[in-house]
Amino acid sequence: MSRLGRTRQARTAEAVARVLTGTVALSVVAVALFIFVYIVYNGIGALDWTFISEVPRDRGREGGILPVIVGTLYVTLTTAALTLPIGVLAGVYLAEYAPRNFTTRAIRLAITNMAGVPSIVYGLFGLAAFVLLAGFGRSIIAAALTLTCMTLPVVITATEEALRQIPQDLRQASLALGATRLRTIYKVVLPAAAPGIITGSILGLARAAGETAPILFTGAVFQMRRLPDGLSSQFMSLPYHIYAQVTSVPGWNRTLVWGTAFVLVAGVSIVSVIAAWWRSVQRRKVKW
Amino acid sequence: MVTPVLVSGDGTLVYNGGPVSATVPAVRDEAIDTTGDARGSFSLAGVSVAYGKDLVIEGVDMHIPPQAVTALIGPSGCGKSTLLRCLNRMNDELGNVHIGGTITLDGQSIMGKAMDPVELRMRVGQVFQRPNPFPMSIYDNVAYGPRTQGVRRRGELDGLVEESLKGAALWEEVKKSLKKHAFELSGGQQQRLCIARALATKPEVILMDEPASALDPISTQQIEDTIAELKSSVTIVIVTHNMQQAARISDRTAFMLRESLEEPAHLVEIGDTKKMFTNPDDERTESYITGRFG
Numbered sequence A: 001m002s003r004l005g006r007t008r009q010a011r012t013a014e015a016v017a018r019v020l021t022g023t024v025a026l027s028v029v030a031v032a033l034f035i036f037v038y039i040v041y042n043g044i045g046a047l048d049w050t051f052i053s054e055v056p057r058d059r060g061r062e063g064g065i066l067p068v069i070v071g072t073l074y075v076t077l078t079t080a081a082l083t084l085p086i087g088v089l090a091g092v093y094l095a096e097y098a099p100r101n102f103t104t105r106a107i108r109l110a111i112t113n114m115a116g117v118p119s120i121v122y123g124l125f126g127l128a129a130f131v132l133l134a135g136f137g138r139s140i141i142a143a144a145l146t147l148t149c150m151t152l153p154v155v156i157t158a159t160e161e162a163l164r165q166i167p168q169d170l171r172q173a174s175l176a177l178g179a180t181r182l183r184t185i186y187k188v189v190l191p192a193a194a195p196g197i198i199t200g201s202i203l204g205l206a207r208a209a210g211e212t213a214p215i216l217f218t219g220a221v222f223q224m225r226r227l228p229d230g231l232s233s234q235f236m237s238l239p240y241h242i243y244a245q246v247t248s249v250p251g252w253n254r255t256l257v258w259g260t261a262f263v264l265v266a267g268v269s270i271v272s273v274i275a276a277w278w279r280s281v282q283r284r285k286v287k288w
Numbered sequence B: 001m002v003t004p005v006l007v008s009g010d011g012t013l014v015y016n017g018g019p020v021s022a023t024v025p026a027v028r029d030e031a032i033d034t035t036g037d038a039r040g041s042f043s044l045a046g047v048s049v050a051y052g053k054d055l056v057i058e059g060v061d062m063h064i065p066p067q068a069v070t071a072l073i074g075p076s077g078c079g080k081s082t083l084l085r086c087l088n089r090m091n092d093e094l095g096n097v098h099i100g101g102t103i104t105l106d107g108q109s110i111m112g113k114a115m116d117p118v119e120l121r122m123r124v125g126q127v128f129q130r131p132n133p134f135p136m137s138i139y140d141n142v143a144y145g146p147r148t149q150g151v152r153r154r155g156e157l158d159g160l161v162e163e164s165l166k167g168a169a170l171w172e173e174v175k176k177s178l179k180k181h182a183f184e185l186s187g188g189q190q191q192r193l194c195i196a197r198a199l200a201t202k203p204e205v206i207l208m209d210e211p212a213s214a215l216d217p218i219s220t221q222q223i224e225d226t227i228a229e230l231k232s233s234v235t236i237v238i239v240t241h242n243m244q245q246a247a248r249i250s251d252r253t254a255f256m257l258r259e260s261l262e263e264p265a266h267l268v269e270i271g272d273t274k275k276m277f278t279n280p281d282d283e284r285t286e287s288y289i290t291g292r293f294g
Ligand SMILES: Nc1ncnc2c1ncn2[C@@H]1O[C@H](COP(=O)(O)OP(=O)(O)OP(=O)(O)O)[C@@H](O)[C@H]1O
Pocket: B051, B056, B074, B075, B076, B077, B078, B079, B080, B081, B082, B083, B094
């Protein structure tokens, strides 16, 4: 083939590749957009003051979802309070202190495997370990501990990766000024890695907020007339509320259930968008 | 390449059965006895360094006089950075580095347990090849070292920041914007900020590893001027690949060479810069300086 012919062929292949990858990428966006629009379209009708300020009536066919929202917030914030310190400390150990040996590789492998365990298995584990063995009973704390196990690998990995992004130069500069390893980490490395750690952790926690399986056996209930009053209280939760309505309430109220889904998706999206925005602000300030 | 290196009980390197410094004829350094009472002079005797089992520097004897600029020159890979990092114990951070021989700062050993690396590094600052300011404000960058030492009083910190920025010839450019993020400065300004940051702990010595090699000619000139100003108050040890720069700014020059990959590097010659550049004793020094190899 002539050289010109070959160039032309390459150019055609290039064009085909561009169209093909572009189409696939666009369809993914289209599906995501469709799901989002569908939820908003079906759920927005339920949104009014009654919906977010009252307790469910008639097994959830009427009334609002206040205890459902509060329960989800309560469990998710407790999970965050447990996951963030443990996850960040473990990530710091792996990125900054862990020697390169068999034990460290074993720890990493365990974390990777933890991330791959299905959420229903966490639910079962939580029932055995926290509800029964530790004696917490079905409660916010038992559910939060279960969700912590599920979220920890995400936070640890996010922390470790964010720390590895920080150039070695910076650590050296701090050490050369007579700072200890510890001071270098908490004064220079961790603040610089904070945007990455926080964004990654929020994604993990958002997933925890929307999970049904881990809380199914560990504390979520179908109906509660009052708000949870402590860590040993049982709780209602957005994902479990949707599940319970659809599976066990004959004649469930379509609008209210989609409204519940809308609140869950909106809540998670708002937090993610704020995190992404904050990160981009930090990025603009900090370039390596 | 595997060189048989052992670290004996007292921390000295043993090579082929004998202490390392005994296997090489040491280069005489006449300046050794001129310490006086000025602060910030190093003496190295029989210094050898190995990364794992790989001996890269052997038997370096040298005196680094106080309040003067000493330049370390030599071809790439001859261990200049390695030797420099011995002086503030930054090699400790790499792990698996063995250092033999003795190094003293103002007569006091800085090796092993004799010296706390954290304390040493407050006395011996370092400026790196690439500007590496912290991702924080100009002020906080300079105040980092003093804060590490426990200085908290605002007035004292303000004074140190101003003094250090003046010392690094950056004050006039940034005095109105001390709160600005350090990354908004140009590369040359960032490097002078790093010098200011090192000055703020009031070190006796500043080590500089090719501090201007990532900079444009004007910024390089500014760094060189700063070094000339600084040497009346601190000792400076600078690694450079730029022969004109070594000739311009240094008082003494040390030439290191690794003749082949199978042998460790050693010090070929050290002496007054003028003599080293006009009439060196060793012909390898002459060929390196005139650009015939390396
Ligand atoms: N962290 C390390 N681990 C193992 N070997 C190293 C390490 N750092 C340097 N070396 C080796 O030690 C020798 C000296 O390296 P060094 O960086 O000190 O040379 P240099 O004179 O500073 O070179 P350059 O002029 O290129 O900066 C080289 O052979 C290098 O491969």
